[in-house]
Amino acid sequence: MDRQIINKRIEGITSDIEKLLRTLRAMENTDISQYPENYEMLSTDAALRGELITCRLRHLIYVSSNVKKTDYLASAGVVQGIEIQCEDGILEITLPCLLPKRKQRKSTEFLIDPLYFTLSSYADNHSLPHFEECVVCFSHVYDRELSSRRIRDYDNLELKQILDVVSTFVMVDDTGLLCDAYNTTELGESDCTRITVMEKERFTEWLNKRKNSIESISDF
Numbered sequence: 001m002d003r004q005i006i007n008k009r010i011e012g013i014t015s016d017i018e019k020l021l022r023t024l025r026a027m028e029n030t031d032i033s034q035y036p037e038n039y040e041m042l043s044t045d046a047a048l049r050g051e052l053i054t055c056r057l058r059h060l061i062y063v064s065s066n067v068k069k070t071d072y073l074a075s076a077g078v079v080q081g082i083e084i085q086c087e088d089g090i091l092e093i094t095l096p097c098l099l100p101k102r103k104q105r106k107s108t109e110f111l112i113d114p115l116y117f118t119l120s121s122y123a124d125n126h127s128l129p130h131f132e133e134c135v136v137c138f139s140h141v142y143d144r145e146l147s148s149r150r151i152r153d154y155d156n157l158e159l160k161q162i163l164d165v166v167s168t169f170v171m172v173d174d175t176g177l178l179c180d181a182y183n184t185t186e187l188g189e190s191d192c193t194r195i196t197v198m199e200k201e202r203f204t205e206w207l208n209k210r211k212n213s214i215e216s217i218s219d220f
Contacts, residue, residue: 006060006064009056009060010060012056013053013056013057013060016049016052016053016056017053019049020046020049020050020053023042023045023046023049024046026042027039027042027043027046030042036147036149040149040150048100051110054110055109055110058072058073058076058113070117070120073113073114073116073117073118074114074117074118074120074121076113076114076117077114077115077117077118077121078118080095080096080097080111080114081094081096082094082095082096082114082115082118084118084119084122086126086127086128086129089129089198089199089202090129090196090197090198090202090206091128091129091166091170091196091197091198092194092195092196092197093115093119093166093194093195093196094192094193094194095111095115095162095192095193095194095195096190096191096192097111097191097192097193098140098142098152098191098192098193099111099138099140099158099159099162099193100158111162112161112162112165115162115165116165116168119165119166119168119169120169123169128169128170129170129197130170130171130172131170131171131172131178131179131197131199132172132178133178133179133199133200134170134171134178134179134180134197134198134199134200135179135180135181135182135197135198135199135200135202135203136163136166136174136179136180136181136182136195136196136197137181137182137183137184137194137195137196137197137198137203137206137207138154138159138162138181138182138183138184138193138194138195139183139184139186139193139194139195139196139210140152140154140183140184140185140186140193141186141187141188141190141191141192141193141194142185142186142187142188142191143187143188143189143190143191144187144188144189151185154183159181159183162195163179163181166195166197167179170197171197180200180203182203184210
């Protein structure tokens, strides 16, 4: 790749980092109790810009070095803290963050690529169930120490692309005829999203156990 093109991309990333630093300084100087809306706007902008920077750095690595995309994204999944467990035919995937809002494509890419390659790596070393008919439950876990104002409507979250990735590995098809999707809201020690996939006939028992073991859950 031409050095001038590389330098131009690095300059763009550097500019984004400088904007991120300015936003972080503004967050430091914003009184959360008096101006919660301003702080929320600044913190959201900072988080999204950080994800944008990460995605741009990834693309730069792919086109300017010999690092393979598959190797890098597998490592990114580990660093992000994506966890996969499969016990007794129930698959559970934990993402160490809340799902982004719709139309925030770079933010979605930040999660989607590492999730795909983490699942691929897991499938290479473990046996995964393959569901013809199933239930997928998205558990949106919010840090109990933070404001409840942060809790968002389900229809404003990017669920479809996550479901598309998961279905590639464990479902015949994610059509509504075969796959039921449910959402819950919970309070926990930190923000995260858990995706649980199971056979339809096991959902009622699973839900009852969850209601007895967690602090808060939405009603369907």
